[in-house]
Amino acid sequence: MVYFPALSAGKYTEIHFASSIYDTIYHILKPMKNTRKTSVITNKYDLSKILPENYFITATDTDVGKTFVASLLGKYYRSKGYITGAMKPIASGDRSDAILLKEKLALTDSIETINPVLFDLPLAPYSCFLENKGDLPTKEKAIEKILNKYDFLKKKYEIVLVEGIGGLLVPLWDKYYLVDLISLFKIPVLIVAKAGLGTINHTLLTVESLKKRKIPIYGIILNGFSGKDISENTNKIVIEKFAGIPVLATIPYMRL
Numbered sequence: 013m014v015y016f017p018a019l020s021a022g023k024y025t026e027i028h029f030a031s032s033i034y035d036t037i038y039h040i041l042k043p044m045k046n047t048r049k050t051s052v053i054t055n056k057y058d059l060s061k062i063l064p065e066n067y068f069i070t071a072t073d074t075d076v077g078k079t080f081v082a083s084l085l086g087k088y089y090r091s092k093g094y095i096t097g098a099m100k101p102i103a104s105g106d107r108s109d110a111i112l113l114k115e116k117l118a119l120t121d122s123i124e125t126i127n128p129v130l131f132d133l134p135l136a137p138y139s140c141f142l143e144n145k146g147d148l149p150t151k152e153k154a155i156e157k158i159l160n161k162y163d164f165l166k167k168k169y170e171i172v173l174v175e176g177i178g179g180l181l182v183p184l185w186d187k188y189y190l191v192d193l194i195s196l197f198k199i200p201v202l203i204v205a206k207a208g209l210g211t212i213n214h215t216l217l218t219v220e221s222l223k224k225r226k227i228p229i230y231g232i233i234l235n236g237f238s239g240k241d242i243s244e245n246t247n248k249i250v251i252e253k254f255a256g257i258p259v260l261a262t263i264p265y266m267r268l
Contacts, residue, residue: 059088061260068194070176071204072214077235079109081204082175083116097169100127101158102177105134128161129154138183151185180221200230207234208241219255231260
């Protein structure tokens with residue numbers, strides 16, 4: 013095989029030699045589709061509708077952008093003069109999300125304060141119990157530690173942003189989900205959802221689960237607009253209509 017530069021993107025695309033010279037010429041000259049995720053030209057977004065207060069930031073799935081949004085929102089509040097802290101009560105695999113929050117918000121708190129409970133494998137916490145017979149955080153001790161750290165941070169900061177793990181129904185312990193932990197904080201929830209195709213179903217399921225448990229929802233943030241997905245034109249309208257919850261901000265695909 014050989015690699016030819018894609019004329020428009022300046023990238024390289026893989027070409028396999030064809031059985032004839034005509035096939036080879038066709039493969040070289042045909043349009044080369046760039047499947048790499050690309051960013052939009054603008055990085056404009058507006059967070060002014062998200063009034064400053066303590067929030068629990070959850071998401072419709074993992075890797076939707078909770079840490080990114082928490083960091084972005086925390087920096088925004090700090091720019092407005094609010095003393096803002098953050099925590100990620102539970103992490104699994106490593107503390108990379110908590111480290112990012114600490115770095116981006118220039119927090120002086122220890123990493124153990126920001127992330128009091130760590131499961132050693134990159135799995136849903138309950139799944140760690142199935143894989144590891146070692147010493148794992150028990151529900152009672154973990155919840156006590158989490159709430160104590162949150163109380164400490166509330167006294168230190170004007171605003172505390174609390175980031176969840178995965179989606180609402182991630183099992184933490186036997187018959188105990190993330191949404192059960194959220195209810196103990198008694199603060200409104202911000203839902204981070206992806207901007208593109210598939211987000212309607214995931215977002216409505218998340219909203220339904222919170223409403224069923226009477227947990228207040230402050231609003232929804234659509235994250236990762238590419239400008240190339242036709243569903244991005246109408247997802248906000250449909251979600252607001254069927255969820256009855258406002259989409260407070262739309263954030264383009266960008267780096268923090």
